[in-house]
Amino acid sequence: MTRQELIQQIRQKQSFLCVGLDTDIKKVPQHLLAEEDPLFAFNKAIIDATAPYCVAYKPNLAFYEAHGVKGLVAFEKTIEYLHREHPEHFIIADAKRGDIGNTSKMYARTFFDLYGIDALTVAPYMGEDSVTPFMGEGQWVILLALTSNKGSLDFQLTEDKDGERLFEKVIRKSQEWGTTENMMYVVGATRGEMFKDIRKVAPDHFLLVPGVGAQGGSLEEVCRYGMTKDCGLLVNSSRAIIYASDGEDFAQAAAREAQKVQEQMKRLLND
Amino acid sequence: MTRQELIQQIRQKQSFLCVGLDTDIKKVPQHLLAEEDPLFAFNKAIIDATAPYCVAYKPNLAFYEAHGVKGLVAFEKTIEYLHREHPEHFIIADAKRGDIGNTSKMYARTFFDLYGIDALTVAPYMGEDSVTPFMGEGQWVILLALTSNKGSLDFQLTEDKDGERLFEKVIRKSQEWGTTENMMYVVGATRGEMFKDIRKVAPDHFLLVPGVGAQGGSLEEVCRYGMTKDCGLLVNSSRAIIYASDGEDFAQAAAREAQKVQEQMKRLLND
Numbered sequence: 345m346t347r348q349e350l351i352q353q354i355r356q357k358q359s360f361l362c363v364g365l366d367t368d369i370k371k372v373p374q375h376l377l378a379e380e381d382p383l384f385a386f387n388k389a390i391i392d393a394t395a396p397y398c399v400a401y402k403p404n405l406a407f408y409e410a411h412g413v414k415g416l417v418a419f420e421k422t423i424e425y426l427h428r429e430h431p432e433h434f435i436i437a438d439a440k441r442g443d444i445g446n447t448s449k450m451y452a453r454t455f456f457d458l459y460g461i462d463a464l465t466v467a468p469y470m471g472e473d474s475v476t477p478f479m480g481e482g483q484w485v486i487l488l489a490l491t492s493n494k495g496s497l498d499f500q501l502t503e504d505k506d507g508e509r510l511f512e513k514v515i516r517k518s519q520e521w522g523t524t525e526n527m528m529y530v531v532g533a534t535r536g537e538m539f540k541d542i543r544k545v546a547p548d549h550f551l552l553v554p555g556v557g558a559q560g561g562s563l564e565e566v567c568r569y570g571m572t573k574d575c576g577l578l579v580n581s582s583r584a585i586i587y588a589s590d591g592e593d594f595a596q597a598a599a600r601e602a603q604k605v606q607e608q609m610k611r612l613l614n615d
Numbered sequence: 616m617t618r619q620e621l622i623q624q625i626r627q628k629q630s631f632l633c634v635g636l637d638t639d640i641k642k643v644p645q646h647l648l649a650e651e652d653p654l655f656a657f658n659k660a661i662i663d664a665t666a667p668y669c670v671a672y673k674p675n676l677a678f679y680e681a682h683g684v685k686g687l688v689a690f691e692k693t694i695e696y697l698h699r700e701h702p703e704h705f706i707i708a709d710a711k712r713g714d715i716g717n718t719s720k721m722y723a724r725t726f727f728d729l730y731g732i733d734a735l736t737v738a739p740y741m742g743e744d745s746v747t748p749f750m751g752e753g754q755w756v757i758l759l760a761l762t763s764n765k766g767s768l769d770f771q772l773t774e775d776k777d778g779e780r781l782f783e784k785v786i787r788k789s790q791e792w793g794t795t796e797n798m799m800y801v802v803g804a805t806r807g808e809m810f811k812d813i814r815k816v817a818p819d820h821f822l823l824v825p826g827v828g829a830q831g832g833s834l835e836e837v838c839r840y841g842m843t844k845d846c847g848l849l850v851n852s853s854r855a856i857i858y859a860s861d862g863e864d865f866a867q868a869a870a871r872e873a874q875k876v877q878e879q880m881k882r883l884l885n886d
Contacts, residue, residue: 444764471764
């Protein structure tokens, strides 16, 4: 999906919500466990219920890989289902890949050619040749910049001799490799005020923002400092939406939560 | 596998060779393509031929994931085969994982509980909670420190205000999280002289060293600056061994190459 198509989806739906499919078999409602493929059955119901309120889905590979071949099948079925039934949604594989050039090329082949997803989260530590193989026409790298977890303090905020912090260097340097058409950055919602600094180095790039909801970030604050004229944000929520209820009404509960966020987003888009 | 068991294997075999199973279907000998599972057939033959000369195997996940479910099956069969036929070998999943705590825990469950491997390569960018879930009794994190690719120059050598380079900070800081019994570092062989600096911050840790062979690193130089009294090195070679021949003699050719390296290692261990 191109940047223009994504912006159009956001305007049309008045939403910049990304629903994270961190589907944990331990949290899937009891009555689905009798299904042949409970992970896929859960995802399918969640997707159908939340599709009107979001513009993107983000399956987290860890949750599928944990089940070996069965998990990978559930992942593949989820992607196929999205392509077939909801082709207007942007698909992000949250896989945090990144390796030497020839290996990154292999991963790119997997996610873009084999699965046809739109974007992949990538770790920047190994530099240019580990990142560029993932970029293409309508194929996006979402590079880790400033993450939402406690460990983000360990290295990402390290200042170099000129006072540039590592996450700022990652954002600045990577702009030599990609453009606003094929690169986004992960910036955790738990650091609202930091969006001001981020927008100094990346005024136009889309940002993928985890950490709203279960992790405690504030949507208002993210928008105050991070929103651009094109919106420029995809805000992810996983647990707060997909596990809103663990009963038979889990999909309706997820829809209600997604709709609540969408209504808030609509207000923020029009402020 | 514990550190003591690994050291014992190295002494017994007079080898610290790790064979990288970067099994590319485009490079698998023609006659194997008729097999039901050419990736596994290739790995099985390579493993049986090289097992006497190496102490570790390192399948690179990218090459298996690229084939979807079929690739994952080949990976699983390879791991099972190693457990069954060559249980004395150390198994490294080269996956470069690393995510927020709850997601890293999922990956850890996959690689250690589901597959029973010994070690996983992990990217350090997201810090402590992304790394510690992979450590356990005889379960190793192999943390990226100074990699062998060109992109390693982009961020890993950045000096902070006190002159500490990022890779040095990664090594120093991560020693607050793990020990020499559950943590190693990736250090590319392409930077022989840098091993001196690495040994200042990690005098006793094992180092996983890619980049000998196809990427141009020198084994002598790595050993001159990097070897410890316990050896302290696992030197990986992938392409130079597993693709030594693309004919029907591929396994014998791989054995010959592995044996050559092992003989060189034996000399270096006894110098």
